[in-house]
Amino acid sequence: MIRSVFLGCGSYLPGQYVSNDALIARYNLDSNNEWIERRTGISQRYIADGEKTSDLATKAALAALADAKLDARDIDAVIVATTTSDDILPATAARVQANIGMERGFAFDMRAVCSGFVYALTMANNMIRVGQAKHVLVIGAETLSTILDFKDRSTCFLFGDGAGAVVLGAKEGKGTNEDQGILATALHSDGRHYDMLKTDEAGLVRMDGKEVFRHAVTNLSDVVDEVLGSIDMKPSEIDWLVPHQANQRIIDGTSKKLALPPERVVVTINKHANTSAASIPLALSVAVHDGRIKRGQLIMINAMGAGFTWGAAVVRW
Ligand code: UT7
Numbered sequence: 476m477i478r479s480v481f482l483g484c485g486s487y488l489p490g491q492y493v494s495n496d497a498l499i500a501r502y503n504l505d506s507n508n509e510w511i512e513r514r515t516g517i518s519q520r521y522i523a524d525g526e527k528t529s530d531l532a533t534k535a536a537l538a539a540l541a542d543a544k545l546d547a548r549d550i551d552a553v554i555v556a557t558t559t560s561d562d563i564l565p566a567t568a569a570r571v572q573a574n575i576g577m578e579r580g581f582a583f584d585m586r587a588v589c590s591g592f593v594y595a596l597t598m599a600n601n602m603i604r605v606g607q608a609k610h611v612l613v614i615g616a617e618t619l620s621t622i623l624d625f626k627d628r629s630t631c632f633l634f635g636d637g638a639g640a641v642v643l644g645a646k647e648g649k650g651t652n653e654d655q656g657i658l659a660t661a662l663h664s665d666g667r668h669y670d671m672l673k674t675d676e677a678g679l680v681r682m683d684g685k686e687v688f689r690h691a692v693t694n695l696s697d698v699v700d701e702v703l704g705s706i707d708m709k710p711s712e713i714d715w716l717v718p719h720q721a722n723q724r725i726i727d728g729t730s731k732k733l734a735l736p737p738e739r740v741v742v743t744i745n746k747h748a749n750t751s752a753a754s755i756p757l758a759l760s761v762a763v764h765d766g767r768i769k770r771g772q773l774i775m776i777n778a779m780g781a782g783f784t785w786g787a788a789v790v791r792w
Pocket of ligand 1: 505506507510511514515589628629632633672683684685687688691720721722725749751779780781
């Protein structure tokens, strides 16, 4: 059986980090650091200063290619998961394809908001499994600061800019859970909740935070059960949880479900805030490069976002 294995990963954070206090002062927000940290776990975020989503994506992609010791010419497809494309058309992936010097293959964007990376990973896995592509670059990249209303104290502190990328490659496996690579994925959406988290007429983020929170906890718990059950795996077999970084309290819900102690959960929300489609590849890249995640270990990835969309993947690094 052909498996999609992780050959490399990389990330990029733009500009300067902006602490909660600096953000509050800059936009004269009626808020305080203590409230933001206690409710979300966020202490700071990065905000791009003129760099576009494709610039962030390109830097993360080049880092991932170098890590995989591959050249852009080896890549068959580029998928950019993003909510904040440079332009409405064409796809940001087309810009990234050109930037990295890839003259063949194909490139497209994946738009599933905070679940974008899990969706893109699943599409890449499917393309590899059917033999359509051998090497796929999967990128999550966002400049969410461009669609935030910095006068809205209920949303603007939550999000940040950044990018992460992985290179997937085809490798023959035995078809068992001992194989390296993506072992199982599960995706869902429920468009009845479209209005819970969306952009308004001015193109700025509006969210019913309480409702999103409530659905996130339930949906993430269910999809973790589903993806593990699909390959007859137990929560106790998971070495690492690398979740979408939306809120520390949502992350705690999943880690409790998996009975994983905090030292087995990769948390970057304190430093990066919620970078939407970029948060999982960013967190993965951080934990792989600081030596926490090691070859052969089992990772649970999960995400939930606007749409609603949600999903999970079990992967052996
Ligand atoms: O990636 C997926 C998308 N997003 C998410 O998953 C986010 C999900 N939602 C959340 O993380 C949480 O709902 C928030 C962090 C956004 C908000 O936390 P909450 O515990 O749901 O707070 P709340 O909206 O119920 O607000 C509680 C109080 C309110 O005051 P009153 O009505 O109790 O007097 C708010 O007005 O906190 C007030 N408040 C603030 N206070 C200080 C709201 N924003 C702020 C603020 N600073 N920035």
